[in-house]
Every structure is written in C-alpha cells, then in structure tokens.
Amino acid sequence: MGRIVLAAKITHVPTMLLSERPGKLYGCRQQAIDGHKEIARRGRANKADTIIVLDTHWLVNAGYHINAGSYFKGTYTSHEFPQFIQNMDYEYCGNSDLGNAIARKAMEKGVHTESHNIESLTLEYGTLVPMHYMNPERDLKVVSIAAMCTVHSHESSRKLGEAIAEAVEESDNNVMLLASGSLSHKMWANEDYEANNGTFTISSEFNRQMDLHVLDLWKKGEHKTFLKLLPEYAERCSGEGNMHDTAMLYGAIGWDKYKNRCEQIGEYFPSSGTGQVNVVFPVS
DSSP, X not given: OOEEEEEEEEOOOTHHHHTXXXXXXXXXXXXXXXHHHHHHHHHHHTTOOEEEEEEEEEEESSSEEEEOOXXXXXXXXXXXXXXXXXXXXXXXXXXXXXXXXXXXXXXXXXXXXXXXXXXTOOOOHHHHHHHHHHOTTOOSEEEEEEEEESSOOHHHHHHHHHHHHHHHHTSSOEEEEEEEOOSSOOOOOHHHHTTTTGGGOBSOHHHHHHHHXXXXXXXXXXXXXXXXXXXXXXXXXXXXXXXXXXXXXXXXXXXXXXXXXXXXXXXXXXXXXXXXXXXXXXXX
C-alpha cells in the first residue's frame, strides 16, 4: 500500500536559478532554495520514491493531462523567460504505472484525464525548477500533471486530487505531492517593472495582504474557510493557473476534512509582482 508522505505548496521562480550565478542577483533566493532542499529532505526521510508535481506552467485547454513518461532527458530553455532559464540539462526516471493509474481513477470519477508516455512530451519549468533542487541525485521518479487549467472547475480539480490519493494508496509508491505555483500572481506591467524594482516587489498591496491572510489561515488549520475563499481569491488575486494546483492538492489530502496546521518553510517573498512561498501541509 502506497501513501502520500509529504504534501507542499511551493515556489518555482526562475530567479532561484539566477540566485546561484555570479552577478547582481547572486544569493537573492537562497532561502527559497533552502526551503526546497528541506522539503526534499523530509520527503526522503519518509522514504519517498516518487514526486508528483502539479505544474502551473503546463497549460491545457481541454481535459486534464498527465506526463507519465517512463524517462525524461533533455535540455530546456524557457520560452517565457529565455534570459533566465536556458540550456538546463535534466534527466529523470518517470513512473508510468502511477500516472496511468491516476488517469484511470479520474475517469472513473467522470473527470476526463489522459495519461501520456510520449518521448517528445517534455517537462515544463514548474516541474524542472523544483526538481533541480529537490532531486539532484535523480533517484526519485517524477510524474508531472498539468495545472494551468483554462476551462476547468475547481470541483473537477478536487476530484483529480482525490484520484491522485486513491491511485497512490493502491500503488507501492511513497509520494511527495507538490503544488508548484505562486499565491497571488499579478505580474508587473512591462512599463512599470523597472521603476518599481519589479524583481523584488509585489504589484498590489491588496494581493500581499490576501496572501498573508491565506498563510495565516493555513497555519491555523482553518482550511474550510480558505476553501470558501479559493474561487474569489484565485480570480481577484490572479492566482497562478487559477490555483488549480492548490485545488488538486487539497483534493488529495481530504479537501475540507483536512485539519492540520501548515508549516511555512522560509519567508514569504515577492517576485516580479507575485507572491511566493514554500509551505508544508502535514499528512499523517
């Protein structure tokens, strides 16, 4: 019997990679990098063998999609930020059986989901940035699930999360489940970016206050209240991928029955107008 041994909401900002390079941004995201490494350490301590990433940089316009490739290898340059992420080599083993099982479970719930094992279906940086820090030994298998969902409901994403939990339970895998996306996600307008030191600031004080309130709810274990807020929070604060990663995460850990107090790992920080954080959702 498998289990989800760790669940977390995580950042994946490209400046984490720039933070490692000599230059004016050197060291600027060290605490976020340290957060990724600590989350991975905890997952390994709980015998994790597979990481499922709910990736808000994988855009889908119909149905849900799972990258259940058996093996991933390539060199990645971001189309969005080629100046930030370029020529990034990666190589990971996948977990096709688990990816396929998730899709079957979701279909049984009436949620159209397709699982793919296609060599040319590459990984997006919402998966690759976390793997860079959490899986440098390449010993953990990777399954990536699209979470930039443009025509989907939070209810169907909740059901997909339930499918993830059920498929994991029926497997032999110990899984780290990562919702890879920001809190608020209103990017600075291009003409306002430089004047507002956009790399290190948030574009809206309202968004910042809402992010901090959400973090407070999570830390207090007030998840029912958060879930009531989720649709409007995602819309009004431009949640990344409409926060479908977060809906999937909650679906997998029990939705409004989940009561555990969350643990923030490191600081909440603004990046290019958005609100970013690493938070562990303890699972028993």
